[in-house]
Amino acid sequence: MVGLSLSFLIRQELKRSNKKITGHLYNVVITSHGLIIIFFILMPTLIGGFGNYFIPLILGGPDLVFSRMNNLSLWLLPSGFILLVISIRVEGGSGTSWVLYPPLRTEGHYGSSVELRIFSLHVAGVSSLIGSFNFITTCLIIKEPFRLETLVLFIWTLILTTFLLILSLPVLARGITMLLRDRDINSTFFDVSGGGNALLYQHLFWFFGHPEVYILVLPAFGIIRHVTINLTGKVNVDSYLGIVYSILRIGLIGCVVWAHHIYITGIDADSRAYFTAATIVIAIPTGIKVFTWLLTLSESNINHIDPVLLWVFGFIFIFTFGGVTGVLLRNAVLDITVHDTYFVVGHFHYVLRIGAVFGIFTGIFNYWPYVSGLSYDKLKGLGFFYMFFIGVNITFFPIHLVGIQGIPRKYKSLPDKYKFWVNVRTFGSIISLISIIFFIVLLIDVISSYRLLKNCNTVETMLEIKLNRRRHTFVLPFCMYL
Secondary structure: OHHHHHHHHHHHHHHOOOOOOOHHHHHHHHHHHHHHHHHHHHHHHHHHHHHHHHHHHHHOOOOOOOHHHHHHHHHHHHHHHHHHHHHHHHHHOOOOOOOOOOOHHHHHOOOOHHHHHHHHHHHHHHHHHHHHHHHHHHHHHHOOOOOHHHOOHHHHHHHHHHHHHHHHHHHHHHHHHHHHHHHHOOOOOOOHHHOOOHHHHHHHHHHHHHHHHHHHHHHHHHHHHHHHHHHHOOOOHHHHHHHHHHHHHHHHHHOOOHHHHOHHHOOOHHHHHHHHHHHHHOHHHHHHHHHHHHHHHHOOOOOOOOHHHHHHHHHHHHHHHHHHHHHHHOOHHHHHHHOOEHHHHHHHHHHHHHHHHHHHHHHHHHHHHHHHOEOOOHHHHHHHHHHHHHHHHHHHHHHHHHHOOOOEOOOOOOOHHHHHHHHHHHHHHHHHHHHHHHHHHHHHHHHHHOOEOOOOOOHHHHHHHHHOOOOOOOOOOHHHHO
16 A cells, blocks of 8 residues: 555656655655565565465475574565665655666765665565575475476466575675665775776666566466466466476576666677577567467356456456567667656566566455455456556556657656646556555455355365365464454
């Protein structure tokens, strides 16, 4: 709700002709919105939430192997979030953008707000690392023998996600630590006058930043695959192996394409050619997954409209559209033209923010009845999907039309000729906000009405039938007892 409120505040400020907040405060809101969405909504939900619950359930273990590490990983998250919220108010906040580029971060912001943000990222990073070690150790210990043909694809995506976290998070930690030293103890890692190089930070950050995209999206891929199997009842070994290898290729190639984010810095022509080609190649395994999902759904006998099915199609549409704009941006010439414009904002919102959120809602609507034993109103579920889908597309699709004309991002005053698109986007954000409130009301209604499913199967029984896993103790969550 905090991240969504900040997003809505951005939209309202852009709509006003007489601005209410200063440019610095506007940048503070943008920075806080980005960090909250990425590090405190998407990562904890897709990896920590779904992974914590379903890894032991699918593999047949009682729990994750290191329960106290799991508890530490949990409580570090609110600690980091509190630091981030405090940084908004300390000394006017820091409008550094979520990438924290120097020298703006070392020379343009002198208060302690930047330090609080860096500490917040450190705490969130330690939480993710602890959880990653716990997840991957659980998968290796419980699953014996470790056979490719018997491992659920959702587990494959989480294993690769934890590997990418362990690989990339220390690089980010090193970069922001060097930034902290430049600010506080007069080191010159990124100061040219002392022999440093500001571009070093960009390489360190984006070596984390591009795998971060797949860290957020890969668990959603696993959820979509699991849901399509549940909806259709079809498990094709050939498509299974193809998706497994495509996931592995995505993880491998995703670690070596980071510099397509920094074409504008003047890297040499050979490097541009390599990163352009590598970014094109990464679209191939991504397309394999999309076409496999569509083929699986097309061969099914689904003859009714279900909210879960609509969320699957919504995710495929959103992610495919965002991926197409990403393929456009892989070209160095076009990327330089639209760099730091609203076109880039539209691209990563479609892939990273909306795509991952659609994966979250797909998992919620698919697993909720099996986890809690409570059924939700299908008509209200359909209403929420249509409201949210229409709202986010009205909000973010016009960004591409404005950005392709060169309008830069992070500006709170746009030319008057774009006022129509600003108003359209504001209307879409209002619909999105209303849909989220409607979703919360839907959950409260489900829990309070206590509509038990007829012939309800728990996740344990469902996975035993679908995935041939052995039975083990299953405890219903607290919502059963409210």
